[in-house]
Amino acid sequence: MPTGKVAVFTTSGVPFDIVELPTPEVEPGGLLVRNTHAVICGSDLHGWRGDGDEPIPPIRRLTGHEFTGVVHSLGKDVETDSLRRQLKEGDRIAFPFFNPCNRCYWCIRAEHHACPHRGRWWTLEEHPYCDAGMADYYYLPQGHYVFKVPEELPTDAVPPVNCALSQVLFGLERANMDFGDTVVIQGAGGLGVFATAIASEKGASKVIVIDGQHPRLDLAVECGATDTISMLDYPTPESRVERVKELTHGVGADVVVEVVGVAAATLEGLDMVRVNGKFIDIGNIGGGSIEFPAVKVISNQTQWFGTVHYNPWIIEAALQFLVRTMDRMPVANVVSHKFPLEEINKAFEFAEWHGREGGTTANRVALTM
Numbered sequence: 001m002p003t004g005k006v007a008v009f010t011t012s013g014v015p016f017d018i019v020e021l022p023t024p025e026v027e028p029g030g031l032l033v034r035n036t037h038a039v040i041c042g043s044d045l046h047g048w049r050g051d052g053d054e055p056i057p058p059i060r061r062l063t064g065h066e067f068t069g070v071v072h073s074l075g076k077d078v079e080t081d082s083l084r085r086q087l088k089e090g091d092r093i094a095f096p097f098f099n100p101c102n103r104c105y106w107c108i109r110a111e112h113h114a115c116p117h118r119g120r121w122w123t124l125e126e127h128p129y130c131d132a133g134m135a136d137y138y139y140l141p142q143g144h145y146v147f148k149v150p151e152e153l154p155t156d157a158v159p160p161v162n163c164a165l166s167q168v169l170f171g172l173e174r175a176n177m178d179f180g181d182t183v184v185i186q187g188a189g190g191l192g193v194f195a196t197a198i199a200s201e202k203g204a205s206k207v208i209v210i211d212g213q214h215p216r217l218d219l220a221v222e223c224g225a226t227d228t229i230s231m232l233d234y235p236t237p238e239s240r241v242e243r244v245k246e247l248t249h250g251v252g253a254d255v256v257v258e259v260v261g262v263a264a265a266t267l268e269g270l271d272m273v274r275v276n277g278k279f280i281d282i283g284n285i286g287g288g289s290i291e292f293p294a295v296k297v298i299s300n301q302t303q304w305f306g307t308v309h310y311n312p313w314i315i316e317a318a319l320q321f322l323v324r325t326m327d328r329m330p331v332a333n334v335v336s337h338k339f340p341l342e343e344i345n346k347a348f349e350f351a352e353w354h355g356r357e358g359g360t361t362a363n364r365v366a367l368t369m
Helices: 042-049 164-174 190-201 214-222 237-247 263-270 313-325 341-351
Strands: 003-009 017-022 031-039 066-074 092-094 137-140 182-186 206-211 227-230 253-258 273-281 303-306 335-340 364-368
Touching: 003 341, 017 341, 031 335, 042 341, 066 137, 092 313, 164 190, 164 253, 164 273, 164 313, 182 190, 182 263, 190 206, 190 214, 190 253, 190 313, 206 214, 206 237, 214 227, 227 237, 237 263, 253 263, 263 273, 335 341, 341 364
Parallel strands: 182 206, 182 253, 206 227, 253 273, 273 303, 335 364
Antiparallel strands: 003 017, 031 066, 031 137, 031 364, 066 092
């Protein structure tokens, strides 16, 4: 089996190491991916910063989950993708970064996003292989889901498919966003831009996007935002909530999507939801705990959707969404900057926005292999 470089994360405040490791053996039903791009996701920044209520234990672990690549080698009996399209070495592919077990209470109900056995967060002690997103190779075991990338798509458009794009697409599908809904998107990073484009395509009457950076808001407008709220012009949560109420004629939004990754944004977003409206919480997975009176949600009859991961069919839907919209919206341009894997520490510093005056103009920063 080949060997490859992999970035090793220990704990917040400690630079990444780049080490060379063997790849796992390709067993029957498996597939070895040669990675081409890996994106720095907001959740990667959470861990790198050390966000959250508990410190990250100093354990050497593999990292990277938002990525894409090409087929390196196919295990015995693997000849097609998950839609029975012929697969061969060198084909570009997209795939979930987690693996539902297909043999549990949740999986038999097609709730693959909730399978408690789906995670794959390796440490080098238990799994000393080159097998991660921010690495040269990644292994898809037996029972995996994999989809060929349409020829029309540029490769730079594909890395965010298996996290940012699929996550918000699944969140809006799961919440049953209706045609004509008013939608607020908190944050215009990668997830926010995709959520904007999807809400627009699904027929939202208004798509209101909130962010602190005008370049990001400008991109959101190109992707279907009808209104934007700059945090520079509306610097307090109260002023932003009031602006949303003005734009929705005092009603509030039918759907609010949180993709900021800061706990305070969740509290703010809940105040933007209309009575009996929907709040989709995607970003706040590592930003610390929040406290508020239960009546805030109960009396408003808010339907709250905490969303982590997605069902496998979303990958193909996401790819086709990019094909359908790429000539009308710059959704394929979410990856704004690229660094080689060896410069991962420099890339994380560049991607960081928290605590930096003016943030960063970067949207999705990709590592290339």
